[in-house]
Amino acid sequence: MFVARSIAADHKDLIHDVSYDFHGRRMATCSSDQSVKVWDKSENGEWHCTASWKTHSGSVWRVTWAHPEFGQVLASCSFDRTAAVWEEIVGESNDKQRGLSHWIKRTTLVDSRTSVTDVKFAPKHMGLMLTTCSTDGVVRIYEAPDVMNLSQWSLQHEISCKLSCSCISWNPSSSRAHPPMFAVGSDDSNVTYGGKVQIYEYNENTRKYAKAETLMTVTDAVHDIAFAPNLGRSFHVLAIATKDVRIFKLVPMRKESTSTGPTKLEVQIVAQFDNHNSQVWRVSWNITSTLLASSGDDGCVRLWKANYMDNWKCTGILKGDGSPLTGSSGQPTAMSTVVGSSVQTSQNALNGMSAGRYFFPPLDPPRAGSRYGHLLPPSSLIEHCDAEPIQPQHQGLPHRLYSRALLPLPEADGQ
């Protein structure tokens, strides 16, 4: 992997969350500077900041996009005990020319008495529903019944988890076999209530959410939680960021016909990684749930992948190298991107993320009898280049050892 480009985000303080929109063409960033910025990706891949505005009166912890079926809608949550919903307004034509757009606040949700730690939209098949969780231990689910009027939100459910909540994740499955389900994580230091992850499920009959399961084996503070995208499986996969990275499999058990409670879930641990050697703060799945990323106290982001035998391994690490870029403090809308750091040589460019642990290192000087002799670019390359030698120095091997440009297969001609 390599850094393809660096964008000067120009926040005046720490960035707490960055969120791509559904199609990956826009992103939102939020910061302790109390603002949210929206960025648009142009055709050539450059990011432009198209909006930047103050959203709260405290650090903004998370920002998230609604599904584009509902339009261009953002939600943010903050230390100031509120969550807010924002909608983009199609601006004046000269605004468009300047590449700017306007976002207006549609509603402020003020029910929480403490810092709101996470905000997430429910899966789109449930309608336009927003969920928040706070350090006051309450999960709140709001609904906008009229998608065309985003200023009307009603608090549909208030679920007390009894523990300070740090994160929520909805099960994205829209299968009829699975009623709506979300997981809540807690970073509460209270040891009375053992399990720090709770799973809630919607009950059609009572029209309420009821707790389906508490993961009792997770006793340390949980900082992040993420359901994996469902790929037609009958079971659910949940990743947890706690003192290590944990992946659980939740298998719904067959329901008795008389049972009215939530589905019984069999909980199995699939993998556990403590490579971060410390607290893990974030976990997140990629779109196809083939890769999980985690961020920890060791300042690294680790990528995890399962092979076809379902064995999980770390396949890549992102690490701060201790030499941050110095930002230019330009205008917020100024496009200041630094293209691809040359820290990565082509050597790293060949390192794959998913598979490449090591590769054919063409830069090693070939040894006598080494099969590299013929793997290096053909001699014609060496002869025709005017510049100083690009090829590695060859010790003791005549350069004519390299095989010549290969001919097309004669047999292929009659195909």
Add this chain to the structure above:
Amino acid sequence: MEELDVEPAITNIPAASDGKHLGFAWGPGDILAYETLYKASSGAKGSGCSFIHEVRKDEDIYSPILRKLFNESHHIFVGLQTIREDLPNKNKKPQFVSISKNYRSVIRACMEELQQVAVSTKDAKVSMQYGNQVSILLAIELIWNLCEVLFIDAAPAGSLLLHLLDWVRLHKADVDEKAREVLQSESPAEHHDYWDVVVSYVLQGRLEEARQMLVKQATLQPAARNMYKLMDTLLTKMPFYNPGGTQTLTEFDVKWRNWHEEVDRCLQDNSFASNRHLEIICRILVGDEDMLLDHKELLGTWYHFLVTRLLFSHPTVKPTELHYYAQSCMTMFLDSRNVPEPLDNILLAAFEFDIHQVIKDCSIALNNWWFVAHLTDLLDHCKLLQSHNLHFGSNLREFLLLEYASGLFTHHSLWQLAVDYFDHCPEFGRVYLELQIERVPLDTERKALKVLRICEQRQMSEQVRSICKIMAMRALRNNRLGSALSWSIRAKDAAFATLISERFLQDYCARGTFSDLDLIDNLGPAMLLSDRLTFLGKYREFHKLYGEKRFSEAAKLLLSLMTAKIAPRSFWMTLLTDALPLLEQKETPNHSQLGCPDHYPHQI
């Protein structure tokens, strides 16, 4: 099967490393990384340095030349999937071999293009990058070729060696270059590379060419004429197995042994003792391993050594015997200083007919799934994975294809190729496609329609609905009511259609005219999607009739609109107002009905 425990690659991010955390966000085809601090304190203060870094994995899909590889191999892949299943395997083998050759020729073509750029560019970095890609493709082709020989063609003893000889010759073409140089010189026989060329030819079993070269030396040394004649005879008489001929393998073996004895006698007789070079050649012909190893530089690789050794000591080698020779040759060739490298292990696994190991090692060593995905797919079609008693044979194929195709999906045009790959993954292909096709950015209507067509062809109704809804919403936000309406109709979204129809009607009330008349006039049966939409269509029809002065029909229609109760309440006044001029019309036969208050007591 052991998984090597290798440390994963570390990618450096230009960010602070001490006391700071690295935040991240998954994107299509990349991951964003940024400096942050997660400790939840009351508004953690940090430095203002805020950069967001776009981290990408694969460069391959962005390379224009490699893209041709993806395009063309996609074509071959689709063709392979449609080969009829009911033919017996032995009829299919030639087809599979030809498909394998197709793939390889595509690799070759790509390599040549890359090389041309690498040679002609002035940019050293580009040249190196392309050079690297060429060397990787070289390795890939080498491996693929060997797999074709051993697994797909599955040559038996006799032909096996001939195929291996071809394989080695194909990948050691520098001999010809050297030969050309030598032949073009003033006095070839005196060229300092002359003997290297002759020996190389012999090592590759190209005896005819060796003989032609030797003639030049023979003319320079008339005194040694007899020696050269003898050598020429030996070279001419070396038997080569002819698979298409009438000679059986046993008969060939006998002939070959006789020849071998003859060569050995020459050595014992010291027939070539006075000519060092001819002596060397003679020793090679008799299969003297030490002599072969003396020529490591000319052989270049242990597998060349392997094939040459077999050629001159055991040309009737059986496939099952290969791995003994392979292992020992590798050990002999690489002295203790050299450690086998990934390529070596892969080739060794191939000689051991351990297909699974080959695939696994290739997956680890290469950063693009292209190679393993296509090769595994082909091997699976040859029913070779199953024969290895792996119940996850077909899962492996699907796993690799899904990985490869998912990688393609993030590319703005290659994603269309990926669709076909998903189509041929019976277990998870559909759900992967559903998940990923939704994310294709709908930059233009044309692109959206393209995506829709793909979804419609596969009856992915939810995706169709969702995409249409997104487009409808986008149009509505930009006040393009006609576009929004047509998208909602396509989405079969009655609720949204109602909403937009309301807007149209509001527009009419406000401005007195309709926008997007074309669309409304040509709604056809789509009108029935929602009541409001039906009303809109019919109301417009009323206006048309009125405009054409077909008042009686207009009045009839207006009446039916009023009585059918599909008119929105807000519109009743308007309808009544519209009725007024009709009441004044003398020709209207129904004006008495219109004037009758009984029809709508509830409306007033």
